[in-house]
Amino acid sequence: MRRCDIAIVGAGPTGLFAAFYAGxxxxxxxxxxxxxxxxxQISALYPEKVIRDVAGFPAVKGRELVExxxxxxxxxxxxxxxxxQATALDELPTGGFRLGFADGSALETGAVVITGGIxxxxxxxxxCGEEFLGRGLSYFVRDPSALxxxxxxxxxxxxxxxxxxxxxxxxxxxxxxxxxxxFRAHQHTVNQVLAGPTRVLTNTVVExxxxxxxxxxxxxxxxxxxxxxxxxxxxxxxALGFVANPGPLLGWGLEVRDRKILVDAAMRTSRxxxxxxxxxxxxxxxxxxxxxGFGEAAxxxxxxxxxxxxxxxxxxxxxxxxxxxxxxxTISA
Numbered sequence: 001m002r003r004c005d006i007a008i009v010g011a012g013p014t015g016l017f018a019a020f021y022a023g024x025x026x027x028x029x030x031x032x033x034x035x036x037x038x039x040x041q042i043s044a045l046y047p048e049k050v051i052r053d054v055a056g057f058p059a060v061k062g063r064e065l066v067e068x069x070x071x072x073x074x075x076x077x078x079x080x081x082x083x084x085q086a087t088a089l090d091e092l093p094t095g096g097f098r099l100g101f102a103d104g105s106a107l108e109t110g111a112v113v114i115t116g117g118i119x120x121x122x123x124x125x126x127x128c129g130e131e132f133l134g135r136g137l138s139y140f141v142r143d144p145s146a147l148x149x150x151x152x153x154x155x156x157x158x159x160x161x162x163x164x165x166x167x168x169x170x171x172x173x174x175x176x177x178x179x180x181x182x183f184r185a186h187q188h189t190v191n192q193v194l195a196g197p198t199r200v201l202t203n204t205v206v207e208x209x210x211x212x213x214x215x216x217x218x219x220x221x222x223x224x225x226x227x228x229x230x231x232x233x234x235x236x237x238x239a240l241g242f243v244a245n246p247g248p249l250l251g252w253g254l255e256v257r258d259r260k261i262l263v264d265a266a267m268r269t270s271r272x273x274x275x276x277x278x279x280x281x282x283x284x285x286x287x288x289x290x291x292x293g294f295g296e297a298a299x300x301x302x303x304x305x306x307x308x309x310x311x312x313x314x315x316x317x318x319x320x321x322x323x324x325x326x327x328x329x330t331i332s333a
Contacts (some may be wrong), residue, residue: 004030004079005102006304007099007109009086009249012040013279014293015115016069021298022113023076025305025316030107031078032099034085034247039066040117045140049163059070081107087248091272098272111304114261114269114276115297118244126155126238129209129218137236147172150234153218155206157182161239162189163197168237175199175231177206179223209236257282267300273307275300302323 004027008018011033030209031081037043039062042051047063054060062067081101088100089112096110123139130137141147141164154164157178162185165176181202183190194200201220207228208219217232227262246259255262255270260282267275277296279288286292302314 001106001108002030002079002081003108004028004310005031005109006111006113007032007097007107008078008113008115009033009099010040010081010115010117010280011035011038011063011082012115012117012278012292013069014117015040015041015299016066016073016275017108017294018113018115018297018301019078020069020073020076021301022304023078025301025304025312027301029078030099030109031073032081032084032086032101032107033084036083037064038070038080038082042066046160046163046251047142048144049141049167049194051211051290069124074152085247086274089252091273103261110273110308111237112251112274112299113267113300113304114274114280115278115293116246116249116280118242118246122243123238123243124237124240124243126206126240128206129206129215129236132209132211132215132236135213136211136234137238138207139238141168141237144168144171145153147235151175151232153177153206153231153233153236154239155156155236156239156241157185158184158239158241159189160241161185162193164237164239165193166196169193169198173197175201175233177204177220179203179205206236206238206254244288265299266303267296268303275304 003136006022006027007030008015009032010029016082019029022029042062043066049062050059052059085102087102088098090098092098144167151173152168153175154161155177165174166189168174176198195205203224204220204222206218207221209215210217213289219230221228253271261269261280263269263276263283267277269276278293304313306312
């Protein structure tokens with residue numbers, strides 16, 4: 001039976017920072033994730049996408065941000081239990097919790113911080129062309145350089161679609177297709193795309209994909225006029241968003257709102273000893289940004305530290321008081 005002071009469920013950016021901060025508080029950490037590598041949605045879906053809303057990084061690729069967060073956590077050698085889905089959370093008679101995993105193993109811990117993001121995720125499907133998946137149709141881009149020099153149609157009007165259009169337009173011939181005439185994406189990104197070489201077609205949908213083995217073109221339809229047009233292309237990125245599933249977390253006896261875990265100002269859930277931070281958490285006025293998750297992680301860990309040791313202070317002092325050297329990271333399969 002593995003043991004730790006605090007279990008962090010979710011190894012995305014918020015979870016990685018929570019692991020570091022728990023180490024700063026002198027707590028032993030078990031960092032759990034169902035995915036086989038740290039980084040959560042960033043590592044799984046867009047490691048090469050540029051992120052611009054993290055303090056201190058004017059622009060950083062998702063992969064580089066995750067690498068930096070992992071290095072930061074290495075100072076305290078957390079147990080990283082990757083590829084393990086947390087399925088059950090039971091209270092122990094002596095206090096604390098038993099966190100059970102789908103493979104039958106378990107982790108005993110004094111407190112839990114849930115940083116599971118949006119949970120497991122699957123892409124919203126393009127209504128046509130599924131037979132071309134992996135052969136000219138994709139729902140995200142792991143390596144933008146693979147599309148250099150290609151004719152690429154990006155479908156969607158949210159942040160993912162506009163981000164990919166902006167990222168690809170310097171090296172590919174990009175057409176952005178959106179069924180409405182307004183975008184849901186961050187206005188700065190919209191402005192960058194509209195000012196760039198990307199061809200933007202609004203009030204337009206993809207009606208059919210053509211090809212012989214691989215995508216060679218798409219049939220587009222104007223939803224206002226009904227006019228159809230054929231467009232040659234080499235690749236279609238259907239960036240239509242994702243359907244999130246919090247999974248077993250919703251069965252842990254926690255108060256939930258809109259399929260997210262309700263927390264108070266200390267990031268406490270309705271279950272004593274269990275905290276939540278990042279996009280899995282909800283409270284009035286929350287803004288879903290990575291930067292917000294970092295602050296929530298520190299808040300949750302500080303209050304968990306006092307729960308574990310009532311003589312401790314919620315504010316531990318400043319990190320500049322005791323510089324630390326990085327140590328090798330312990331990863332358990």
